[in-house]
Amino acid sequence: MTPLDTLRALVELQEIDLRIRELEKDRQQIPARLDEIAAILGEKREALKTDQNLLDDAELARRVAESDLKAEKEKIKKWEARLGEIRNNRDYQALSREIESARKANLGIEDEILRKMQEIEDLKGSIAEKEEELAGIEGQLLGEKAELEEQLRSLNERIEQENAVRQQAVEKVDQRWYRQYQTIKDRRDGLAVVAVRDEHCQGCHMGIPPQLYNIVLKGQEIKSCPFCQRIFYYPPALEQPSSASEQAG
Numbered sequence: 427m428t429p430l431d432t433l434r435a436l437v438e439l440q441e442i443d444l445r446i447r448e449l450e451k452d453r454q455q456i457p458a459r460l461d462e463i464a465a466i467l468g469e470k471r472e473a474l475k476t477d478q479n480l481l482d483d484a485e486l487a488r489r490v491a492e493s494d495l496k497a498e499k500e501k502i503k504k505w506e507a508r509l510g511e512i513r514n515n516r517d518y519q520a521l522s523r524e525i526e527s528a529r530k531a532n533l534g535i536e537d538e539i540l541r542k543m544q545e546i547e548d549l550k551g552s553i554a555e556k557e558e559e560l561a562g563i564e565g566q567l568l569g570e571k572a573e574l575e576e577q578l579r580s581l582n583e584r585i586e587q588e589n590a591v592r593q594q595a596v597e598k599v600d601q602r603w604y605r606q607y608q609t610i611k612d613r614r615d616g617l618a619v620v621a622v623r624d625e626h627c628q629g630c631h632m633g634i635p636p637q638l639y640n641i642v643l644k645g646q647e648i649k650s651c652p653f654c655q656r657i658f659y660y661p662p663a664l665e666q667p668s669s670a671s672e673q674a675g
């Protein structure tokens with residue numbers, strides 16, 4: 427394998443790795459947005475459920491108060507009937523007071539019923555509002571969620587394909603160079619192989635000593651940047667026929 431063959435293989439590997447990195451970057455953002463959608467819908471649904479529970483409670487309280495009032499009114503009616511049969515003045519006074527205080531208590535129950543009716547009306551309004559709001563955003567967010575899940579499936583598939591392509595590219599590179607590539611890639615933000623242009627490294631943008639630059643232009647040796655250690659290549663040099671086709675021709 428000539429240095430140019432190795433450089434071509436490393437450049438190919440670098441391109442695949444950059445594509446995988448972009449795909450992974452896209453993929454990374456999806457779960458956060460899916461969580462956000464779930465949180466928004468969960469919060470709205472929870473608020474609606476809370477109102478619905480409050481409505482159930484208020485309706486139950488109203489029914490209980492109405493049934494209490496009915497029972498109290500019947501009791502007063504019975505007492506009033508008995509009042510007509512009482513001959514003893516002291517007993518008459520005592521029962522009259524009982525009736526009076528029961529009537530006052532009923533006023534309290536009636537107030538409570540009115541309060542509950544108002545509460546029920548308010549809650550029904552609030553529920554209708556929340557249901558409308560939820561229906562509005564639910565369609566939109568569930569659509570977005572389905573789209574994101576589809577994107578996630580597609581990204582996973584493409585990353586898997588790229589990894590298969592990468593495996594083939596790795597096999598073309600010498601183990602020694604592959605290890606070096608991986609080491610530089612890890613240290614230099616994923617970019618291990620860089621082009622040279624106008625006597626400058628396209629990785630760290632430092633000027634390259636002329637002698638080193640000339641070697642890189644010829645592509646007969648593999649050289650690294652003295653500043654960032656990234657592996658250099660000169661794009662036009664890679665265009666030359668590979669050793670395989672040289673041998674074939």
Ligand SMILES: [Zn+2]
Binds near residue numbers: 631632652
């Ligand atoms: Zn550099």
